[in-house]
Amino acid sequence: MSKSAPDFSFRSDAYAWYVTFVLSVASIVAFVDRQIINLQVEPIKQDLGISDTQISLLQGFAFVLFYAILAIPLGRLADTSNRKWVIGAGMFLWSLATIFCGLAKTYVQLFIARMFVGVGEATLSPAGFSMLSDYFPRSKLARAISVFTGSSFLGTGVALLGGGMLIAAVTSLGEVTVPILGTLKPWQMTFIAVGIPSFALLLLMATVREPPRQDVQSQRQEGKAGASLREVLAFIRQNWGILGPIYIGFSILASVQFGLGAWIPSFFIRVHGYTAGEIGISYGLLVTTLGSLGTVFGGFLCDWLRARGYADANLRTAIIAAIPTIPLVAIFPLIDDPKIALMLIGPMCFLGSMPFGAGTAAIPTIAPNRMRAQLVAIYLLIANLIGPGMGPVLIALCTDYVFEDPKMVGISISIVCTALIVAGTLVIVAGLRAFRKTVEEVSE
Numbered sequence: 001m002s003k004s005a006p007d008f009s010f011r012s013d014a015y016a017w018y019v020t021f022v023l024s025v026a027s028i029v030a031f032v033d034r035q036i037i038n039l040q041v042e043p044i045k046q047d048l049g050i051s052d053t054q055i056s057l058l059q060g061f062a063f064v065l066f067y068a069i070l071a072i073p074l075g076r077l078a079d080t081s082n083r084k085w086v087i088g089a090g091m092f093l094w095s096l097a098t099i100f101c102g103l104a105k106t107y108v109q110l111f112i113a114r115m116f117v118g119v120g121e122a123t124l125s126p127a128g129f130s131m132l133s134d135y136f137p138r139s140k141l142a143r144a145i146s147v148f149t150g151s152s153f154l155g156t157g158v159a160l161l162g163g164g165m166l167i168a169a170v171t172s173l174g175e176v177t178v179p180i181l182g183t184l185k186p187w188q189m190t191f192i193a194v195g196i197p198s199f200a201l202l203l204l205m206a207t208v209r210e211p212p213r214q215d216v217q218s219q220r221q222e223g224k225a226g227a228s229l230r231e232v233l234a235f236i237r238q239n240w241g242i243l244g245p246i247y248i249g250f251s252i253l254a255s256v257q258f259g260l261g262a263w264i265p266s267f268f269i270r271v272h273g274y275t276a277g278e279i280g281i282s283y284g285l286l287v288t289t290l291g292s293l294g295t296v297f298g299g300f301l302c303d304w305l306r307a308r309g310y311a312d313a314n315l316r317t318a319i320i321a322a323i324p325t326i327p328l329v330a331i332f333p334l335i336d337d338p339k340i341a342l343m344l345i346g347p348m349c350f351l352g353s354m355p356f357g358a359g360t361a362a363i364p365t366i367a368p369n370r371m372r373a374q375l376v377a378i379y380l381l382i383a384n385l386i387g388p389g390m391g392p393v394l395i396a397l398c399t400d401y402v403f404e405d406p407k408m409v410g411i412s413i414s415i416v417c418t419a420l421i422v423a424g425t426l427v428i429v430a431g432l433r434a435f436r437k438t439v440e441e442v443s444e
Contacts, residue, residue: 015135015209016132016135016136016144017144019131019132019135019208019209019211020132020135020144020147020148022204022205022207022208023087023124023128023131023132023148023151023208024147024148024150024151024154025151025201025204026087026091026124026128026201026204026205027124027125027128027148027151027152027155028151028152028154028155028158029155029197029198029201030094030121030124030152030155031151031152031154031155031156031158031159032155032158032159032162032163032194033094033095033098033117033121033194033195033198034063034117034121034155034159035155035156035159035160035163035261036159036163036190036191036194037058037059037101037114038059038159038160038261038262038265039159039160039163039164039167039265039276039279039280040167040187040190040276041055041265041266042266042269042276043185043186043187044058044110044187047185047187048106048107048110050107051396051400052396052399052400052406052409053393053396053397053400053401054107055396056262056392056393056395056396056397057111057393058107058110058111058114059258059262059388059392060258060262060387060388060389060390060391060392060393061388061389061393062110062111062112062114062115062118063114063115063117063118063121063384063388064118064384064385064387064388064389065115065118066115066116066118066119066122067118067119067121067122067380067381067384068381068384068385068389070119070122071122071126071377071378071380071381071384072229072374072377072378072381074086074090074122074123074126074127074377075126075373075374075375075376075377075378076229076373076374076377077127078123078126078127078130078373078374078377079130079227079370079371079372079373079374082210083127083128083130083131083210083373084127084131084205084208084209084210086123086127087123087124087127087128087205088202088205088206089123090119090120090121090122090123090124091120091123091124091198091199091201091202091205092120092199092202093116093119093120094116094117094118094119094120094121094198095120095195095196095198095199095201096116096120096195097113097114097116097117097119097120097195098113098117098191098194098195098198099191099192099195099196100113100116101113101114101117101188101191101195102184102188102189102190102191102192102193102195103181103188103192104188122380125376125377125380126373126374126376126377126380127373128148129145129148129360129363129364129372129373129376130364130372130373130376131208131210131211132144132145132148133364133369133372134211134212134213134369135211138365139303140303141361141364141365142299142302142303142306142313142314142357142358142361143296143299143300143303143357144299145299145357145360145361145364146295146296146298146299146300146302146356146357146358146361147295147296147299147357148357149295149299149356149357149360150291150292150293150294150295150296150299150353150357151292152295152356153287153288153291153292153294153295153349153353154287154288154291154292156261156287156291157284157285157286157287157288157289157291157292158284158288159194159284160265160279160280160281160283160284160287160288161280161281161284161285161288162284163190163194163280163284164276164277164278164279164280164281164284165277165280165281166190166193166194167186167187167190167276167277167280168275168276168277170186170189170190170193171186171276171277173186173189174186176189213369213370227368227370227371227374229374231371232371232374232375232378235367235368235371235375236375236378239366239438241431241434242366242431242434242435242438243363243375244431245315245427245428245430245431245432245434245435246314246315246359246362246363246379246428246431246435247378247379247382247383248382248386248424248427249315249318249424249425249427249428249430249431250318250355250356250359250360250379250383250424250428251379251382251383251385251386251387251424252386252420252421252423252424252427253318253322253352253355253356253359253420253421253424253425253428254356254383254386254387254391255386255387255388255389255390255391255394255420255424256329256352256391256417256420256421256424257352257353257387257391258387258388258391258392259391259392259394259395259413259416259417259420260329260348260352260391260413260417261287262388262391262392262395263392263395263396263409263412263413264279264283264345264413265279265280265283266409267333267409267410267413268282268283268338268341270406270407270409271407271409271410272338272341274338282342283342283345286342286345286346286349287349290346290347290349290350290353291349291350291352291353292353293350294321294349294350294351294352294353294354295353295354295356295357296357297350297354298317298318298321298353298354298355298356298357298358299357299358299361301313301317301320301354301358302314302316302317302357302358302361305317311435311436311437311439311440312432312433312435312436312439313358314358314359314361314362314365314435315358315359315362315428315431315432315435316432317354317355317358318354318355318358318359318425318428319425319428319429319432320354321351321352321354321355322351322355322421322424322425322428323425324347324351325348325351325352325421326418326421326422326425328344328345328347328348328351329348329352329413329414329417329418329421330414330417330418331344331414332344332345332348332414333410333411333413333414334410334411334414360376360379362435363375363376363379364376365439366435366438366439391416391417391420394416394420395409395412395413395416395417396412398411398412398415398416399412
């Protein structure tokens with residue numbers, strides 16, 4: 001474990017928060033490109049003739065396949081090269097791939113395009129978290145990372161809110177014939193419309209300066225700059241009692257959020273008769289406001305707890321948020337009145353988003369600088385295999401093969417997500433003592 005560098009080495013607060021803003025905007029756009037598919041489940045299923053399970057693979061597995069495979073090498077790249085250009089290259093790729101989602105004519109073509117969206121977006125988090133850990137001292141890092149992490153919920157909300165409006169607009173146009181491209185369905189035009197503006201991010205990212213790595217000078221003198229993958233894996237093995245509950249517990253909680261985001265729109269469309277535009281606006285407003293605020297509040301709560309002597313504040317924050325989420329997730333799909341169901345989803349969005357900034361900030365809090373991005377990348381690998389790779393798929397499998405009725409998707413959400421929250425919380429509780437002890441040792 002490594003101790004943090006002295007606070008005098010950090011850049012000014014104003015510029016550090018500007019970098020946080022730029023990275024957050026990038027995250028918002030990335031999640032719009034990633035999540036816009038959730039509002040288009042029904043037309044894609046109809047046009048391509050696929051099942052809930054197949055659409056869940058587009059929502060999760062197709063995206064995370066290369067995201068997971070490339071997470072570690074991209075983390076290594078972020079630990080050893082200019083991080084802002086790593087992110088810039090990823091921006092270009094995911095924007096182009098989103099447009100190609102709109103040009104897909106078959107399930108296989110759409111699956112491949114979604115994989116490349118994942119490849120591009122795999123650059124953002126490891127490099128972004130690494131940059132923030134060099135811009136902020138430990139006393140402010142949880143807040144900064146919570147803002148960055150919270151932008152993912154804002155991006156999901158924008159995808160729902162703006163996507164709902166966009167889908168309503170393009171649906172009114174019907175099919176459109178474009179020279180060379182041929183006939184485009186409304187769902188295809190939606191992908192193209194959200195992919196094109198993403199290229200503007202490259203200009204914004206160009207204004208960011210690469211920060212100096214806080215403890216790299218002493219590590220270079222010791223011949224340790226840029227940890228190898230073997231060193232990183234050895235570090236994980238030696239500290240699995242600390243990192244394991246973070247990697248697994250928070251990943252299971254993430255699977256709940258991805259599962260809810262993937263299937264709540266279809267639940268309201270199938271069971272309560274909403275249109276994609278209507279549920280996009282209603283659910284999108286909740287995620288945009290309460291989901292984003294919950295993540296930021298979780299970061300402030302974490303810092304507040306740490307300032308009052310709770311060395312395990314990162315994990316404690318997640319537990320405080322997860323416990324009251326359990327009854328909300330279990331009950332809302334069973335409510336007959338859709339307005340009451342939405343009222344329960346509001347606090348669920350707030351509480352459900354609270355753990356993730358604090359959880360991610362736990363890794364650079366206890367990890368050496370020269371392997372932070374790789375450790376975060378491995379966390380993201382696991383989180384994305386378990387999160388979008390498991391949450392949406394388990395709900396779809398339950399609907400397709402247990403109930404064999406698309407309108408039972410709400411019961412599937414209730415059963416699967418309740419079980420996952422309980423499991424994730426228990427894993428995090430199991431790591432409290434080891435994490436507390438390690439943070440106390442690092443702080444001495």
